[in-house]
Amino acid sequence: MFCYQCQETAKNEGCTMRGVCGKSGETSDLQDLLIYLLKGISIKGEKAEMVDRKAGRFIAEGLFATITNANFDNDRFAELIQQALKIRHAMPMDAAENLHDSVTWTADGMDAFLEKAKSVGVLATENEDIRSLRELVVYGLKGLAAYAEHAAVLDFEDDVLYAFMMEALASTTRDLSVDELVALTMKTGEMGVKTMAILDQANTETYGNPEMTEVNIGAGSKPGILISGHDLKDMEELLEQTQGTGVDVYTHGEMLPANYYPAFKKYDHFHGNYGNAWWKQGEEFTTFNGPILMTTNCIVPVKEAYKDRIYTTNTVGYPGVAHIADRPEDGKKDFSAIVEQAKTCAAPVEIETGTITGGFAHHQVMQLADKVVDAVKSGAIKRFVVMAGCDGRHKTRDYYKDVAETLPKDTVILTAGCAKYRYNKLELGDIGGIPRVLDAGQCNDSYSLAVIAMKLQEVFGLDDINDLPISYDIAWYEQKAVIVLLALLFLGVKGIRLGPTLPAFLSANVVKVLVDNFDIKPIGEVEADVAAMMEGK
Ligand code: FS2
Ligand code: SF4
Known part of the structure; x- marks a missing residue:
């Protein structure tokens, strides 16, 4: 096995014996083979005249199943692989020479699957930078697929998303240049924004707008x-x-x-x-x-x-x-x-008491817009800090709690995702009735944070989203955070701090591209980071 898709990967290099997450080598290998076959389906699918929705939905489900901590069941992956072979087989394709192996390879049974998996994993791409960009796209797609699947469950589907998943997965089987892969990465971010907008629509039209x-x-x-x-x-x-x-x-x-x-x-x-x-x-x-x-x-x-x-x-x-x-x-x-x-069960043991406040998705925040804008204009709110993203086991994630506690009292934290559990039970107070931690919801709702930023940009008449008094101090763990990050980059957000470590799947050269173009930086010491953010750096 070789897996380096999440933040907790062994030594921040890669899991090779067993996942830090508990994933076995066999599960990891079966996931690699499933992804490989999704690429084969995609090569066939992108050539079709019309988007094959059944294949598209299957690709989304398959990608979703391989996200960190989603599925540890080898039998389930063997079933998915069999299904992938069936779906791929049923898809029409003109006879052509030099078809990619992911389109033609076939076998049956766990042993054959595990044998094949050895040669189709992440390390099959030898060039480190190409591998890095391909995996960045694939991990972004996993997050995108998860969000597309959530929307599809509520009957909100858009074939454009399936077509893009196919285009992108198929592209990872080709010899694209670094520049082409960087462009594909940006397009993944663009489609991430679109997917999250569809999911936002699905959630709010079905269940109403989240409220305080x-x-x-x-x-x-x-x-x-x-x-x-x-x-x-x-x-x-x-x-x-x-x-x-x-x-x-x-x-x-x-x-x-x-x-x-x-x-x-x-x-x-x-x-x-x-x-x-x-x-x-x-x-x-x-x-x-x-x-x-x-x-x-x-x-x-x-x-x-x-x-x-x-x-x-x-x-x-x-x-x-x-x-x-x-x-x-x-x-x-x-x-x-x-x-x-x-x-038949006993009631839960009470482990804490009290309440936490949330529900600040874009609609609720817009209802407070006048208050927020006045507070910014009067200087009562000096800065917003987006601390969205993931929580995880590492002690180093105390950084986010410490940042929350160190930020001056005239700052507001905008959050989404499970990172908030590091600070959502602290007594951070409010600014004129606006809570200092505004929780928009799940990582799925990170879109709300982008909507809020764009709305503020409009209200303040700014040409550049980066001129807003907003800093980004994002925590990541798994692949949904990757699509959120790519979405922010597509929207032109610069200067994001990313922690607790930079992804192991980013090669030194790819990190350089991100630093040069987007000024991405790793988190540092709490005091210094807070001081820098307050200066807009
Ligand atoms: Fe928590 Fe991070 Fe939500 Fe995951 S916000 S670990 O991507 O799906 O969860
Ligand atoms: Fe390791 Fe993360 Fe992959 Fe699990 S998901 S095997 S912890 S890199």
């Missing part, structure tokens, strides 16, 4: 179900199916922003949020006592303490863990097994 909400973080006296991941449709159906059962519903990790949607707030048995970011699930799932539903990444190696009460669904998988089947066409998922189990 105080979320209970304590525990109730009834048994509960804990729902994690990013899938709002699962959230909706779980709330419906638990109504009147005597079972409460709690969110964990990236599902916290479900608490901000009008469509979900109406349920009395929606109790609030339990716990923190994904990496704390080992302890928090143990004390929760009730069943846990993982709707997307991030699942981590499952502990015996809750193995018999954790469930996966969608692209998530873990060996030996019960999986809730997809919803039938025009039907709903069946969560009855989870509900029945919950009734």
Whole structure:
């Protein structure tokens, strides 16, 4: 195996024996082969006269399944590989010479899959810079695919996205120059913006605009179900199916922003949020006592303490863990097994009490726009600091908590994603009623931060988005953060600080391209970074 797609990769170089995330070498290899076959499907698909939506959706699901902490189940990957071969086979293509091996290779059975995987992984591209750019595109596509898939679940699909996934994946099989690959990277960012806009539309048209909400973080006296991941449709159906059962519903990790949607707030048995970011699930799932539903990444190696009460669904998988089947066409998922189990469980152990405030997606912030603009004009708000992105296990991520605490009181933190758990329970106060931490939602909602920035640019009549009093101090962990980063670069944002480490998959030359063109920098010491940000550097 060789995998370096996430921030926690071994020695910030690459996982070679077993993933730091717990992924086995075999799982990693099967994921490589699946990606390879998605490239074969893409080569066929990009030549078709019309976008093959079925193939496009399959590509999105396949990419999503390979995101860090989404799926650890070899059997599931073998199934996906078989499906990929079938889909590819059914796609028409003119007979041509020199077809890429990803279009023609075929075999059956785990042994054959694992054998082939050895030669099609990341290291099959020998040139370090080409490899770096190809993987940057592929990881960006994984994030894009995840967002496209979330939108598709809500019936918002755009063939342009599938066509682009095919174009980009197919391009990674060709001998593109560094310049061509840099251009493809930017186009990935552009399509990332488009995808996130579609997802934003899907979420808000289906569930309403997130609104300022105080979320209970304590525990109730009834048994509960804990729902994690990013899938709002699962959230909706779980709330419906638990109504009147005597079972409460709690969110964990990236599902916290479900608490901000009008469509979900109406349920009395929606109790609030339990716990923190994904990496704390080992302890928090143990004390929760009730069943846990993982709707997307991030699942981590499952502990015996809750193995018999954790469930996966969608692209998530873990060996030996019960999986809730997809919803039938025009039907709903069946969560009855989870509900029945919950009734037999004790209530959660209370691990904290109080509330946290969130719900500041673009619509809510725009409702406060006058207040915000006045505060900027009067100098009450000196600067916004975007600290969106991911949380993770590394102690070095305390940096983000320390930055939040060190920033002067006349600054506002804009956030989205699970990075917020480093500072969303601190008492940071407010500025004239505007909370100093404005949480827009999931990493999926990072689009909101771009909308807010563009709106402020318009209000202040600025030509360049970089003239706004906004600094970017982004934390990354997995591939959804990669597409958010590429989207920001496409929008022309410069001077982003990225941490806690720069991605291992960026070669020295690719880092240089990013530094020269976008002034990207690694995080440094807290005091110095805060001082620099306050000077707009
Ligand atoms: Fe948290 Fe980062 Fe959301 Fe992941 S914000 S680790 O990309 O999907 O989650
Ligand atoms: Fe290593 Fe991250 Fe890949 Fe897991 S996803 S194998 S931790 S690089």
